Amino acid sequence: MIDVHYWPTPNGWKITIMLEECGLDYRLVPVDIGAGGQFAPAFLRLSPNNRMPAIVDHAPLGGGAPLAIFESGAILEYLAEKSGRFLPTAPADRYRVLQWVHWQMANLGPMMGNANHFKNYAKDLTDDPAQLVYGTKRFVGEVDRLSGVMDAQLSANRFLAGDDYSIADIISWPWASLLARLIDEQVWANNPHLKRWVDEVGERPAVQRGRDAGKELGERELTEEEQQKRRALLFNQTSEKVRAAREAAARAAR
């Protein structure tokens, strides 16, 4: 059994989609990131970066004590190795996949996260319109560039790493499926090969089950007070906050 410390966001979906694709047993352990679950001492012991997702595999590859892993890229690589699926073993094929996994982790995910921040949240956090305009232009522009990178790759390949569906697709699809929400519908007209791939991957039953996993967790309408608390938690993180959380975790462990 694999515990998935989870909230229904694109980074969380990557893991539930992979588990559904592999048919591995799992259970969701909610981490309510709007209410501070990512700073809970028990969670920080698994995920020192105070971000979900994280997993605990109670029957890990190689045997031994339960294994905890954080960072979605590392988790997908581990699950691919455990299941023997969606990551080839031959070196050239393997690195064709892994380069796109790292590309997603370093580019598409962070840039879409920052673009979403400037487009949808920053207006409640700053009074300076110049900051909003510059930040939005910078990160939405970068997301637009990355859409073009995927489109070019998919113009010559059925899937991101070539002919076969792999963890490169599983890790990229959750974010790519939301591109029109972040840019606008024109992104599909501009990038038809990307649109073809988003649709094809989105039709896979395992992808649909993984994307819907725990969706009821995020559906509750928040009160204004809860929204303010959420903003303060998510957008006010400093090294001091991390230090205080680490000290609380150490006290709880004693």
Ligand SMILES: N[C@@H](CCC(=O)N[C@@H](CS)C(=O)NCC(=O)O)C(=O)O
């Ligand atoms: N690089 C990390 C990113 C994880 C991440 O940013 N998770 C977000 C939710 S999508 C989170 O836990 N946010 C909590 C916070 O910002 O405090 C991964 O891919 O696992």
